[in-house]
Amino acid sequence: MRTGLDTTETGDAADIEAAAASRTVRDRLIDAAETCLRTKGIRATTVSEVAEAAGVSRGWLYRHFPDKAALLGAAIVRLNDAYWGEAHATLAQVDGLAAQLCAGVTLGRSAYDSPGALLMRLRRDEPEEFAACAGAGVQGLIPDLAAFWRPYLEAAVERGEIDVADMHEASEWVARAVLSVTTVPGDTLDPDDPTALIAYLDRYLMPALRPGR
Secondary structure (H helix, E strand, C coil), X not given: CCHHHHHHHHHHHHHHHHHHHHHHHHHHHHHHHHHHHHHHHHHHCCHHHHHHHHCCCHHHHHHHCCCHHHHHHHHHHHHHHXXXXXXXXXXXXXXXXHHHHHHHHHHHCCCCCCHHHHHHHHHHHCHHHHHHHHCCCCCCHHHHHHHHHHHHHHHHHHCCCCCXXXXXXXXXXXXXXXXXXXXCCCCXXXXXXXXXXXXXXXXXXXXXXXXXX
């Protein structure tokens, strides 16, 4: 007889099914948390609202996340990962640093439901709450942006397109410039006009990075 083996196999199957169900509930909770973040922000989102949106009890929610910060932090980390993945995939199809910078601004200013747009809004409007939920890994906006842009600047140096003495400093300066163009309104530039934006970057940002400046 194979009673013992059958029991083990049944137990393994039950464990796998339970793990899958658990992952599904966790994903639903993160989905619900992300929805609440989009509509209400960090401060106004409550654990009860997230549980209700996910279709689970508060007690079940607390089996997966010990508190609101951990729950919203999981949603923010997932948004962060999605944003950087989307951004790199987009810029990989663009030639030239000015055009890549333009694409980065466009991505940052994209539709309301874009991961990048939501992250930027949360970081800008609720910086303390964002830092408390996100943790050290994703709370530093300028360092994150500088690290993102650095390989594109390095590639531009290899192409002879730009020439910088201090790559760390240049990456941070570009990050600050891109963030300003993306988020701060002005009178002389429409950042949603790609032709005007590339001309603007070619006129003011690129000369500071080009050889012989």
